[in-house]
Amino acid sequence: MPSATPLRQPAAATHGRIQNSGFRAHPLLRNPHLQTMLPALLRPRPPLDLRRERLELDDGDFVDLAWAGTEQTGAPTAVLVHGLTGGFESKYLRGLALQLIDLGWRICALQLRGGGESPNRLARCYHHGDSADLRHLWHLLRRREPEGIVATVGWSLGGNVVLKALGEEGDQAPVDFAAAASVPFSLYECAERLRHGVARIYQSHLLGALRRMIRHKASRVDLSAIDLDAVLSAPDFFTFDDGFTAPLNGFADAHDYYARAACGPYLQAIRRPTLIVHAQDDPMMVREIIPRAEALSPFVTLQLSTHGGHVGFVEAGPRGRPRMWLERHFAEYLQRQRVEHEGASRAVA
Template sequence: MPDTKPGLRMSTTSGRILASAFRPHPLLRGAHAQTIAPALLRPTPALRLRVERLETPDGDFVDLGWTGEEHAQAPIAVLVHGLGGNFESKYLRGSALRLVTAGWRVCVLLLRGASEEPNRLPRAYNQGDTADLRHLWRVLREREPGAFIATIGWSLGGNVTLKALGEEGAGAPTDVACAVSVPFSLHECAEHLRIGFARHYQKRLLDSLKDMVRRKHARQPVTAPADLGKALAARDFFEFDDAFTAPLNGYRDAEDYYARAACGQYLPRIQRPTLVLHALDDPFMVPSVVPDASRLSSSVTLELSPRGGHVGFISAGRFGEPVCWAEAHLCAHLVAAYARHRQSGAINAS
């Protein structure tokens, strides 16, 4: 059964599904072009981060990358990377730059095990591990009770964000959230990545996971019942998660992990304003996993585009130059949400 929380209320009304205004760059109309071009061809945005090490309640740590003006009045955006992401992830850095320009403070969360220094405990981040994001939310809320906090997650980070929102319900310590290219149903996504061209994406992601595992376990022994040899020899996510992710994180096997960790089942429980941006041609998954409005809470808006690939959404600028449309779109969305929040506070105070 999925994780539950006492007192969690299910929304009784449906969310919204909107047609996205995104239009792909005319030279990057295909799903693979949209997915590959920003990852491989885009220069890494220049960004200086102040790194903070945040201790976790169970004796481990995560690293935070801060940027923006250090004053308490500015809103805070928490950014959560996808599988294989880190402080160098281009979509994180590009989004951070836009938000800082708009006057925000940005906190990039490196999920457990994603730092250059391996984390202390046997487990590392996975699709269902929301504990560190929820801990960060609470730390930020304790430090600045009146701060406006927004959260954006991409891919795996989007899954973690949406699951955490569903688990927290009305008590979620973030005021607003966005998620991009999330795997609504993990089993179907893992199956899809086994076939056709999608196998190339699977190999790239698996290689990054295996590199993380090798770095960590060059210093630490593997805790039973995880099997390092089988994990490093895995040919697909099912084999890797059966051998490594599931046993280290309390799941029976890969199927149990996929069933309990997928964010789709948590969408009806979200009670903070949330925008989910998704492309129907996302090559990491199939359109059948996309939920209909009846599976969204009234707090969730699902913005669908026929094109955009996976964490792509590259459009054309005025002179035909490639533009990272999703980053501009999400920044504008958060800026508008913060403006409404301030206006509401001013009205309530008068």
């Protein structure tokens, strides 16, 4: 049986499912800000040996890949896509990679265009709607191993990119199943949320990282098409995206970018088993953006939890030690899908 075909068509279903994720927050870490900040600031970076590959693109630019785990031909491959200002060093990405490697998976981490230490060659950088490079990678992996299992996981911005790419590919998606967490389904509301209250701390942190990236890029790449001083002094994401993201990526302005880059309108077009995990207390978003079941494809399951923060989901492990529930949950989901897929392939053969 060829890979990258739907394993099951949901019988008579017209939309996706929304269910409780089963996540129980650590009793001392129910606050959404603690859930968000503890894994990012206090968690040691999981050690992971990476094999780097530079993937040249048709437009003269490149993206970097990092491979880990088995090099055995035919092993299942998990493509991991980081969030805004993330990359190969992201702790959540490394944590999931280690769990999957223990289960015999091969890891292919995609560092989105302009992420990481090396600026990309073109003026443009990655953004929430930048799904073309991921789709290119999917098709490349499918050509390399036509019968191999390919799964994809994305977090935050990376989750938006994954879901948008799945919807764009539809029935032709060259992946077998996917997962995403803490996804900004509607970008305008998220940008507005980050302008107010405690959420401004996250906005300041993210914009600071983006400014550093742009300064580094400007020392090597011609950015004369934008007002660099205005971008570097942008007080919020609306101003930043108006001055940087939109003009360098073909959008009229920030509002046009938010409308066209958000994954929400693409969820109904997804045709591969997909799990989305989202916390209702995510401090970077508002509850109103969480889609209803009618907005989801029959192939999509949205799991919600009361607590969890943004890419947090810290539970109590043995002796009450904090443990990263989301990574274990995703690893278990991908492994179940793998077993089901392999069983279906043997039955057909």
